[in-house]
Amino acid sequence: MHATYLLILLACVVGTAPLEIVLHTRVYARWPRLVVTLVPVVLIFGGWDELAIHQGTWDYARRYLLGVYLPGRLPLEELLFFLVIPTCAVLTLEAVRARRPEWLA
Amino acid sequence: MNYTLLAALGVLLAVLVDTVLLRTFLLRRKGFWAAYVIVLFFQLVVNGLLTGLPVVRYDRDRIIGLRIVYAPVEDLLFGFAMVTITLATWVWLGRRDAPATNRAGR
Numbered sequence: 001m002h003a004t005y006l007l008i009l010l011a012c013v014v015g016t017a018p019l020e021i022v023l024h025t026r027v028y029a030r031w032p033r034l035v036v037t038l039v040p041v042v043l044i045f046g047g048w049d050e051l052a053i054h055q056g057t058w059d060y061a062r063r064y065l066l067g068v069y070l071p072g073r074l075p076l077e078e079l080l081f082f083l084v085i086p087t088c089a090v091l092t093l094e095a096v097r098a099r100r101p102e103w104l105a
Numbered sequence: 106m107n108y109t110l111l112a113a114l115g116v117l118l119a120v121l122v123d124t125v126l127l128r129t130f131l132l133r134r135k136g137f138w139a140a141y142v143i144v145l146f147f148q149l150v151v152n153g154l155l156t157g158l159p160v161v162r163y164d165r166d167r168i169i170g171l172r173i174v175y176a177p178v179e180d181l182l183f184g185f186a187m188v189t190i191t192l193a194t195w196v197w198l199g200r201r202d203a204p205a206t207n208r209a210g211r
Contacts, residue, residue: 005160008151015147033202037195044118045187048111057108057167064160086191088147093140093192103136 004064005077009084016091025094027087034087042082049082050074107167112179115186122190127197131189141188148184152176 001007019025027034050072052058060075068076097104123132131137153174155161168177 004158005155008154008160012147012151033195033198036198037191040194041187041191044190045183048115048183052108052111055167056164058161058163061158061160061162064158082187085151086187089140089144089188089191090195092143093136093195096136096140096143100136100139103139104134 002064002066005060005075006066006080009077009080012084012088016088019091019095023095023098025091025098027091027094034090037090038083038086041086042079046074046079046082049078108163108177108179109167109169112182112186116182119186119189119193123193127193129193129196129200131193131196137192140192141185144188145181145184148181149174149176152180152184156180 020028053073060078065075065077070076070079093104120132123129153176156163156172156177157175159175163177168179171178173181
């Protein structure tokens with residue numbers, strides 16, 4: 001199914017969304033800080049991804065992709081990966097902070 | 106350069122970002138490791154799907170060959186580097202907003 005990879009990422013977004021509501025992680029609420037956080041991550045790891053595609057280290061099965069590509073042959077889903085997964089990580093850190101503030105003091 | 110070496114360099118970069126560049130010292134905090142263990146569990150699930158279906162296919166000559174839940178062990182290093190740099194940046198930005206506090210950036 002061409003939407004497979006996209007649906008996996010969507011499950012990550014939906015699965016972590018309750019943290020924002022139940023534990024008041026305030027990650028999406030502080031979206032400008034989140035956006036600035038994601039910039040170096042997308043540049044470093046998106047760049048790494050493009051290098052790996054170019055060198056043939058890995059490739060993506062077309063049957064699981066929408067078929068939309070960015071310059072450098074990066075599938076759209078891969079760009080979304082570098083937005084979704086780091087956001088999930090920040091939500092997790094803030095969820096830990098909400099329950100155990102002394103662990104990050 | 107193969108994926109194994111690049112992934113190891115990624116971990117080194119992440120450690121340098123946390124300890125030297127941003128001086129967030131998340132790697133010393135229990136809260137970081139608690140969050141990382143949770144992320145790692147879900148990474149094994151998501152990465153297992155992506156590499157097991159497989160959505161992503163690897164050149165066997167560029168990985169060391171050890172796999173955990175279908176994913177090359179290098180993916181765990183890549184993930185650690187990405188999560189650490191992300192969280193260090195997030196915390197650093199929080200500190201800049203509140204320079205009076207010495208805490209791990211609210």
